[in-house]
Amino acid sequence: MLTAVVFLPLVAAVVLLVAPRTGDRFAHVVWMATSAVELLLVVVLWIGYRPGPSGFDHEVHHRWIPTVDAGYHVGVDGFSLPLVALTTVLFLSCAIYSARETRRVRSYAALFLFLETVCLGVFVALDLVLFFVFFDLSIVGMYFVIAGWGHRDAARAALKFFLYTFLGSLVLLLGFIGLYLASTPHTFDVVALTGQEPLAGKGAVGALVLAALALGLAIKTPVVPFHTWLPPAHTEAPAAGSAILAGILLKMGTYGFVRIVMPTLPGTWRDYAPVFVVLGVVSVVYGALVALAQRDFKRMIAYTSVNHMGYVVLGVGAAGVIASTDEQARDLAVTGAVTQMVSHGLITAALFLLAGVLHERGSTYRMADYRGLAARAPRFAVLTATASFASLGLPGFSGFIAEFQVFTGALGGVPVATGVALLGILITAALFLRAVQGLLLGPFAAPGGRFPDLTTPELAATAPLVVLSAVIGVFPRFLLDVVEPAARALNTVLGG
Numbered sequence: 001m002l003t004a005v006v007f008l009p010l011v012a013a014v015v016l017l018v019a020p021r022t023g024d025r026f027a028h029v030v031w032m033a034t035s036a037v038e039l040l041l042v043v044v045l046w047i048g049y050r051p052g053p054s055g056f057d058h059e060v061h062h063r064w065i066p067t068v069d070a071g072y073h074v075g076v077d078g079f080s081l082p083l084v085a086l087t088t089v090l091f092l093s094c095a096i097y098s099a100r101e102t103r104r105v106r107s108y109a110a111l112f113l114f115l116e117t118v119c120l121g122v123f124v125a126l127d128l129v130l131f132f133v134f135f136d137l138s139i140v141g142m143y144f145v146i147a148g149w150g151h152r153d154a155a156r157a158a159l160k161f162f163l164y165t166f167l168g169s170l171v172l173l174l175g176f177i178g179l180y181l182a183s184t185p186h187t188f189d190v191v192a193l194t195g196q197e198p199l200a201g202k203g204a205v206g207a208l209v210l211a212a213l214a215l216g217l218a219i220k221t222p223v224v225p226f227h228t229w230l231p232p233a234h235t236e237a238p239a240a241g242s243a244i245l246a247g248i249l250l251k252m253g254t255y256g257f258v259r260i261v262m263p264t265l266p267g268t269w270r271d272y273a274p275v276f277v278v279l280g281v282v283s284v285v286y287g288a289l290v291a292l293a294q295r296d297f298k299r300m301i302a303y304t305s306v307n308h309m310g311y312v313v314l315g316v317g318a319a320g321v322i323a324s325t326d327e328q329a330r331d332l333a334v335t336g337a338v339t340q341m342v343s344h345g346l347i348t349a350a351l352f353l354l355a356g357v358l359h360e361r362g363s364t365y366r367m368a369d370y371r372g373l374a375a376r377a378p379r380f381a382v383l384t385a386t387a388s389f390a391s392l393g394l395p396g397f398s399g400f401i402a403e404f405q406v407f408t409g410a411l412g413g414v415p416v417a418t419g420v421a422l423l424g425i426l427i428t429a430a431l432f433l434r435a436v437q438g439l440l441l442g443p444f445a446a447p448g449g450r451f452p453d454l455t456t457p458e459l460a461a462t463a464p465l466v467v468l469s470a471v472i473g474v475f476p477r478f479l480l481d482v483v484e485p486a487a488r489a490l491n492t493v494l495g496g
Helices: 002-018 024-047 080-100 105-124 128-149 154-182 190-196 204-220 230-236 239-264 266-292 297-321 327-362 378-391 398-411 415-440 456-474 477-494
Strands: 057-065 070-076
Touching: 002 024, 002 057, 002 070, 002 105, 024 080, 024 105, 057 128, 070 080, 070 105, 070 128, 080 105, 080 239, 080 327, 080 456, 080 477, 105 128, 105 239, 128 154, 128 190, 128 239, 154 204, 154 230, 190 239, 204 239, 204 266, 230 239, 230 297, 239 266, 239 297, 239 327, 239 477, 266 297, 266 415, 266 477, 297 327, 297 398, 297 415, 297 477, 327 378, 327 398, 327 456, 327 477, 378 398, 378 415, 378 456, 398 415, 398 456
Parallel strands: none
Antiparallel strands: 057 070
């Protein structure tokens, strides 16, 4: 079942590429139908989710490269299942949104289907080699999305994205090899490595492996100061590409911390957790301040991603600092970090798709060129305002649930850092309120003198993301009941 979920989009992509030349409509139908089936399959996985003694469900383990004990080992737990569900939701939204795409549609659809497979593969992989293969292929897929369908300076932005993130993946591979060499018997299996804790008490060696893993994942997240590839990549990417880049690819970095780094290097993580607390706080405040200075709507949203992912890093760092003092606070910090991954994916993907509407109507993201859009495009105005309020952490949306848990869990262990991070919420509120006021209120103005409201595909792509954020904000238990047991299991290892 899980293998079918992962590889069905790849099969559809191959069918699109090798089938006799067909029209754009056929490619769109295949893309949307495959994405819809994927979502339905994940709903079935969620309803039937019953983790076994290992903590994972739908686990599959086959030999792959026996000489290094690398296997096809996949499974889902409370960390991966929400991100698998998020992946299918966002790819379906992007398929619907892209119904108007006219440039090389068959290649575009096949590329997104390929990306869906590799993104799902990252979140279900329980072997480091398998994780690395999917992780690396996601970089390749997104490079072609940006370079092939991006805006004016797309080639340079795509190259910068590729070089930065590929360097991060190479450093990450060095860390994986370090874990492999330290294990006895040698293995790349994440579950086996978690049981071994191969670098416990190894001092400098453990610190070097942690540095390699953390650097590779921090570039992908991205954490300040490794974030400079992100704004140009987002600004030049097509709207659907930005939604997947922010909503899914950034989560690969933070997911790597809770899936690989923290459980396999618990003692070393506790020793160096304050470093990650500082990096998280710097990312929160710096991302918000730089976003406040932006005059380009899409670039502003890009910098808020740095801000929001900083909350995740703060949460996992705080869990290491308080690992031996307060079990409930530790669980809250990790649960909040994972919830923030899901929340950010939904809200920021919606905002990037709405930014794409802005560019499609006026060929610019410059906020000063638009005013009073609420009078001419009420559906666009309602969704943009709602998504903006959700992003700043307003109660009733998923962002509030996530940030509340992170701050509550972190406050006892790192009170000063948590207090500084709270400033990020205030700055984020200021920048989104300014953007909403400038774009939606006042006398109407737009390039070309017109601004049609959202089309049916645009509405169908963006509205469910905002609604899902509200559902999680009001009824979070269906998500938290899945995440919390995995957080407790991780913290049992971390606090040992």
